[in-house]
Amino acid sequence: MNRILATLIFTMLLSVSCEDTKKMETASGQELDPKLAKLKLQPGFEAEHLYSPGDNDQGSWVAMAFDDKDRLITADQYGALYRLELPAIGSDVLTPKIEKLKIQTGEAVADSIIQMGYAQGLLYAFNSLYVMVNHRGSDEFEKSSGLYRLQDTDNDDQYDKITQLKALNGAGEHGPHSIVLSPDGESLYIIAGNHTDLPEMDAYRLPKVWKDDNLFPQVKDPRGHANDRGAPGGWVAKIDPEGKHWELVSAGFRNPFDLDFNDEGDMFVYDSDMEWDLGMPWYRPTRICHVTSGSEFGWRTGNGKWSPAYPDNLPPIVNIGQGSPTNVVYGRGAKFPEKYQKSIYAFDWSFGIIYAIHLKANGSSYDGEREEFLSGIPLPLTDGVIGPDGAMYFMTGGRRLDSDLYRVHYTGNEAVSAANKASELTEGNKIRRQLEEYHTGPKSGAVEFAWPYLNNEDRFIQYAARIAVEHQPVNEWQSKVLSEKDPITLAQGIIALSRHGNKSQQNQMLNALLGVDFSKLSPQQQVAQLRAFELTLSRFGVPGSSIKNKVIDYLSPHYPATTDVLNQMLSKTLAYLDDPTVASKTLALLESNTGENVDVMANTATEASDLILRNPQYGMDIALTLKNMPPAQHTYYGMVLEDVDKGWTPELREKYFKWFNKAFSFKAGRSYIGFIDKARKKALTHVPKNQFDFYDKLSGADLLSSSGNDLAVSTVQPKGPRHNWQVEEIEALVADGLKGRDFEYGKSMFAATTCITCHSMQGEGENIGPDLTQLGTRFSPQDILKAIIDPSDVISDQYNTTVYTLKDGKSIVGRLMNETEQNYIVSQNPYAPDQTREIPKDQVVDTKLSSVSLMPPGTINRLNEEEVKDLLAYLIAGGNPENPIYSETEANN
Numbered sequence: 001m002n003r004i005l006a007t008l009i010f011t012m013l014l015s016v017s018c019e020d021t022k023k024m025e026t027a028s029g030q031e032l033d034p035k036l037a038k039l040k041l042q043p044g045f046e047a048e049h050l051y052s053p054g055d056n057d058q059g060s061w062v063a064m065a066f067d068d069k070d071r072l073i074t075a076d077q078y079g080a081l082y083r084l085e086l087p088a089i090g091s092d093v094l095t096p097k098i099e100k101l102k103i104q105t106g107e108a109v110a111d112s113i114i115q116m117g118y119a120q121g122l123l124y125a126f127n128s129l130y131v132m133v134n135h136r137g138s139d140e141f142e143k144s145s146g147l148y149r150l151q152d153t154d155n156d157d158q159y160d161k162i163t164q165l166k167a168l169n170g171a172g173e174h175g176p177h178s179i180v181l182s183p184d185g186e187s188l189y190i191i192a193g194n195h196t197d198l199p200e201m202d203a204y205r206l207p208k209v210w211k212d213d214n215l216f217p218q219v220k221d222p223r224g225h226a227n228d229r230g231a232p233g234g235w236v237a238k239i240d241p242e243g244k245h246w247e248l249v250s251a252g253f254r255n256p257f258d259l260d261f262n263d264e265g266d267m268f269v270y271d272s273d274m275e276w277d278l279g280m281p282w283y284r285p286t287r288i289c290h291v292t293s294g295s296e297f298g299w300r301t302g303n304g305k306w307s308p309a310y311p312d313n314l315p316p317i318v319n320i321g322q323g324s325p326t327n328v329v330y331g332r333g334a335k336f337p338e339k340y341q342k343s344i345y346a347f348d349w350s351f352g353i354i355y356a357i358h359l360k361a362n363g364s365s366y367d368g369e370r371e372e373f374l375s376g377i378p379l380p381l382t383d384g385v386i387g388p389d390g391a392m393y394f395m396t397g398g399r400r401l402d403s404d405l406y407r408v409h410y411t412g413n414e415a416v417s418a419a420n421k422a423s424e425l426t427e428g429n430k431i432r433r434q435l436e437e438y439h440t441g442p443k444s445g446a447v448e449f450a451w452p453y454l455n456n457e458d459r460f461i462q463y464a465a466r467i468a469v470e471h472q473p474v475n476e477w478q479s480k481v482l483s484e485k486d487p488i489t490l491a492q493g494i495i496a497l498s499r500h501g502n503k504s505q506q507n508q509m510l511n512a513l514l515g516v517d518f519s520k521l522s523p524q525q526q527v528a529q530l531r532a533f534e535l536t537l538s539r540f541g542v543p544g545s546s547i548k549n550k551v552i553d554y555l556s557p558h559y560p561a562t563t564d565v566l567n568q569m570l571s572k573t574l575a576y577l578d579d580p581t582v583a584s585k586t587l588a589l590l591e592s593n594t595g596e597n598v599d600v601m602a603n604t605a606t607e608a609s610d611l612i613l614r615n616p617q618y619g620m621d622i623a624l625t626l627k628n629m630p631p632a633q634h635t636y637y638g639m640v641l642e643d644v645d646k647g648w649t650p651e652l653r654e655k656y657f658k659w660f661n662k663a664f665s666f667k668a669g670r671s672y673i674g675f676i677d678k679a680r681k682k683a684l685t686h687v688p689k690n691q692f693d694f695y696d697k698l699s700g701a702d703l704l705s706s707s708g709n710d711l712a713v714s715t716v717q718p719k720g721p722r723h724n725w726q727v728e729e730i731e732a733l734v735a736d737g738l739k740g741r742d743f744e745y746g747k748s749m750f751a752a753t754t755c756i757t758c759h760s761m762q763g764e765g766e767n768i769g770p771d772l773t774q775l776g777t778r779f780s781p782q783d784i785l786k787a788i789i790d791p792s793d794v795i796s797d798q799y800n801t802t803v804y805t806l807k808d809g810k811s812i813v814g815r816l817m818n819e820t821e822q823n824y825i826v827s828q829n830p831y832a833p834d835q836t837r838e839i840p841k842d843q844v845v846d847t848k849l850s851s852v853s854l855m856p857p858g859t860i861n862r863l864n865e866e867e868v869k870d871l872l873a874y875l876i877a878g879g880n881p882e883n884p885i886y887s888e889t890e891a892n893n
Helices: 428-438 445-454 458-468 478-484 488-501 501-515 523-540 545-558 566-575 580-591 606-613 616-627 632-643 650-663 673-686 689-696 727-732 744-750 779-791 865-876
Strands: 039-040 047-050 060-068 072-076 082-086 098-101 119-125 126-131 145-150 161-167 176-181 188-193 234-239 244-253 259-261 267-271 288-291 316-319 325-330 341-346 355-360 365-376 380-387 394-397 406-409 800-805 812-821 823-827 836-840 844-849
Touching: 039 406, 060 394, 072 800, 119 689, 126 176, 145 176, 176 259, 188 523, 188 823, 234 267, 244 288, 267 325, 288 341, 288 365, 288 445, 316 365, 316 523, 325 406, 341 365, 341 380, 365 428, 428 458, 445 458, 445 488, 445 823, 478 488, 478 501, 488 501, 488 523, 488 727, 488 865, 501 523, 501 545, 523 545, 523 566, 545 566, 566 580, 566 632, 580 632, 580 650, 606 812, 632 650, 632 673, 673 689, 727 779, 727 865, 744 865, 779 865, 800 823
Parallel strands: 060 119, 060 380, 119 176, 259 325, 325 380
Antiparallel strands: 039 365, 047 406, 060 072, 072 082, 082 098, 119 126, 126 145, 145 161, 176 188, 188 234, 234 244, 259 267, 267 288, 288 316, 325 341, 341 355, 355 365, 380 394, 394 406, 800 812, 800 844, 812 823, 823 836
């Protein structure tokens, strides 16, 4: 996320009574550990802070697992492995016994520390410690990315053998992640992000025929993220304990860190979002996916991500929203009330929330309901497990942040007896599993068994049936597809045949689809029908003019449609086919404010607002987007038209290029401007050469930076170089005073660090925060710098945020602006403070002040020493060039 946009300025921290909100007290007056005081838990649960690795120079912990002796093994993201003997719940012993793991390198050589840093996944199973290394090793002492097995071959309780089971090509935060034991205890499951190459597999439950499969004009991320990454994206594989047999289970994720299984043996994954896509129609929030055999979840690079409505990928069971997924763990073995024993726990690093996902069977899959089980501000969650004592253990850290180990156990009055046994499977679940038995390759009777289920109303059954068919030789079922009379079965069959057939069959496939009465299909069936058309075209290209015109004549009368997803599909398909009416129809939609607006951000603006103040570094981008969010479908329609040649009139072209100019006025994720500009430049290639300059200017070319990824900035920008300023450097920085600094440059730095977007100085700027004109009369340069560098050290109660815990377990974070007898009135968006939210007082069970400043640290890290001094002088002077601090300006120059 863009820290510069996230900046909220200095005196939100400074203009106050020096009340340190980190120090919180119990009702008896005892001071609480701030690491515990910041936590919000469900009633009946209690948290303990067990250990702080950072206080002992042991790094930032990101992975954990219990071994067969109930000891906790942990991994420093950039260092070694550790083993802990933990004090029992209620024990007088407060500190774990900890050792850094070693391995014997030979009889004549002393033990050495295990060189297994950069581990993002740990599992103890089969008398071994499995370690997933996520790193490009730089020397012989560092292991490179891959799955490793550590063993104790001489039973001396120390590992003496390291075996690399598989090298993996990928590293970083989208590299290989976790290892999980299968429900039957006989296999392992591996999960990796979309920057990890899929290794050659021994078997593929998802047939190895994936492509981008999108007629939407491809625009890769303007800032370069994942531009070299193709299908199938992040993946899940099943392997044997020796790592000799690898089978692909599922793919199409962005960056899933972890997975786990419920008591029925079904798998769940928490996939990440692409925050730079926020506010755009292809944005997909973090989400919980029920991962079935051969499943595909539709991640593609840039703007090519599939809609969850498409039948050839599966939808999530619940959308979470913005965040950074790091861990998934099922409540099996927890000494919690039954509801929580049967929950999937999903960890969000960015906003510090552990969600409990309560599952309810729905046909062959599930509905998921999320609950905020535990949260804290800040709480960068990394990993968690259910311990052998029935408690939940979790860690914070990552990216070299301070790391802590916690334990959560239940002290309430509900029964905690073991409830972890499988429920009776639904009939739908049983059918899906029967179909999945045909996902391993050609099997006699597969087509006959699966075919009737291709028109099943249950999407997971329908999907499993199609994958079962696709695993059979195509000559066994292609004639069945082309002769199929049921329109729902036909669409599924064409989707399968487009993935496995060839160009020579295209006309037959299209003619079969043209025989279906589109108007008699339900909206979801229409989506499947359009998807069948799209795949036949994207796989085999534009057909001959005769069949092409028949497809246009078939589809065009239904455009525009009644739903956004249908309009998206119709617009891109008709644009691809050069329908002469698509330009005028799509421009009409582009100018309209009607529609479902199915974009997740628009439908969940309130929930998104709840995240803003939990983490200012990430939340302020959400705040900016919600303040002035682009109409999501407009972005889609604008990009659809970039390659359209036919149907333009001068009036239509003028409207289209004026739309680009308007689009640049909106705020969205970091890549939004770049996406719009790439579409604008592509559209300009279709205008007459002698009119290029006219349309270029009309479309807002003068608004853009030289790169086209951002709007042009008129203010002077920092020269740098960057420096991570620390509190310890303050005294030396201001030792020689601030006399004779450059007023104009200091004013420029005030704008460049975006202070002016929230605060005013001498009447210039915004009124989101207090006026800074008198700042220098109240605080010393040292005080101001300290608050800038460490904004959460002292927070004013005037500008602090409050966490409101509700009866339903949720929490709302906001600034109290007013209150009535019935409601608290809070503001959650610093960029739109007038947008308030009412919280009924009778729903609030607890309130506490946040210990995190609205302003993130690091706001001056773009500035070099002289630039910091110029900014500081400008603040001390209150924006007045006549202030005595500038008395030596000429001498300084």
